[in-house]
Amino acid sequence: MISNGAAPLLLMTPGPTRVPDRVLRAGARPMIHHRTREFSAELATAVELLNPVFGTSEPILPVHTTGRGALEAAICNFFSPGDEIAVCCNGKFGEMWAGFAESYGITVHRICTDWTRHVDVMEVARALEAHPRVSAVALTYSDTSTGVSNDVATVSRTVHMIRPGALVLVDGVSSIGGMPFSFDSWGVDFAATASQKCLMSSPGLSFAALSERAWAAAARAKLPRNYWDFTAIRAEILKECPETPGTPPVHIVLQVAEALRLMHEEGLERVYQRHAQMAARARRGASELGLSLQCPELGAYSTTLTAIAAPAGVSPKDLRNGMRVRGVLTAGGLGKYKDSSFRIGHMGDIRLADVERTLTALAETLAELRVTR
Ligand SMILES: Cc1ncc(COP(=O)(O)O)c(C=O)c1O
Incomplete structure (x- = not known):
């Protein structure tokens, strides 16, 4: 991996995304x-x-x-x-x-x-x-x-x-x-x-x-x-x-x-399937952690990002900071969801293992925040 010496953050943002x-x-x-x-x-x-x-x-x-x-x-x-x-x-x-x-x-x-x-x-x-x-x-x-x-x-x-x-x-x-x-x-x-x-x-x-x-x-x-x-x-x-x-x-x-x-080497169909698998895992992971999606009533979900509501009493900023300390950068909520949710991007070069790492960072951060509250 090309590096400037500092441990790179895992970019789980909806762009810019990791460049292979x-x-x-x-x-x-x-x-x-x-x-x-x-x-x-x-x-x-x-x-x-x-x-x-x-x-x-x-x-x-x-x-x-x-x-x-x-x-x-x-x-x-x-x-x-x-x-x-x-x-x-x-x-x-x-x-x-x-x-x-x-x-x-x-x-x-x-x-x-x-x-x-x-x-x-x-x-x-x-x-x-x-x-x-x-x-x-x-x-x-x-x-x-x-x-x-x-x-x-x-x-x-x-x-x-x-x-x-x-x-x-x-x-x-x-x-x-x-x-x-x-x-x-x-x-x-x-x-x-x-x-x-x-x-x-x-x-x-x-x-x-x-x-x-x-x-x-x-x-x-x-x-x-x-x-x-x-x-x-x-x-x-x-x-x-x-x-x-x-x-x-x-x-x-x-x-x-x-x-x-x-x-094209991976194959476009496989690229799309990989995105669908990552999105399904992110949604399931959020649910297993007791979190709701930001908009739980959408007819269909994007496979490139997942927007998640922060649990009551927990600020999305604190959640994202906790994940960042664990090496994972996510994105904040946008517009009317700025103070209530955060977004995980899983697009481009991102793999299922990166989504797993993100969910682990999220689980640890949630546990930490709830303990200190
Ligand atoms: C759906 C969508 N449209 C437009 C834009 C704006 O693109 P850019 O930031 O490349 O100008 C974005 C950026 O996040 C986007 O997600």
Whole structure:
């Protein structure tokens, strides 16, 4: 393991996640100029190996930004001022979609606003019927604030049935790469993921897929964009030797290409199964320790993270500190759960043994806190 001498904390966070040694080494190579065949080959590998991860044959676009930038880019590429969209706001990241859209002058209809529930497809259908000008529905596949897994396939099918031509926009930042995703067969129009989560690399690079419907919307859209222009990115990535507009984060591209080689060596199905096993173990472990999930009534749970309620009288900060002392870094609750819960990420390079170590640290911390109270 590459180390700076200090014992590394086990990163059980929903990003950035542990970067495997092979990926670290790929990112430690001497600089390659970004207008060379050598760099193009790595970029081509990254985007090609992402096609099955997104479940699409559409070209994958590299977007030089963390996840939020790719999502904001979707807004300015697909819409014009005054357009209307419906946003499923059952978590902080659903709400983030709404914020991006509003900041560009788009009218947002917030739906499915209960953070304790998954997206209700009937509510999506009702919103489309109530608002005939809505031209897109945005949702989050795995909302990292609650641990919900929303049923993208059913939402997408419903949207296209009720409003042919409308776009389905999916935030896959904490899910794509760790959870099965079928962009083409689910009829998704835009989806994005980022390097620092399931793709086991450093933060700073996102990837997006667009459907033909989305490209048509981009051609009509009037919102200004330049750095974020997907059409410009597509023109570069489709060259015989793929490039990007401007200078890409070279070493993150090298890392992502290597991380994807690793994922394909393991086999994508096995990667997804591993995530499902870790999530099941984390939920069972919490229950065995007498803890409730943060949102126990979700229809389906993300397999990349688990949000757990701190027991009555115990502060999540103390719990996380106790685990940190034992070498395990978890994440705090988000938004309305900031003071009442904590989150365990189990995505990317994380293994079942890491989840076991985390549960042991949790059990020891709980025992310690209860003893001292
Ligand atoms: C579901 C989801 N969407 C968007 C983001 C924002 O991504 P970034 O921090 O890479 O900008 C995150 C980050 O945690 C996320 O989990």
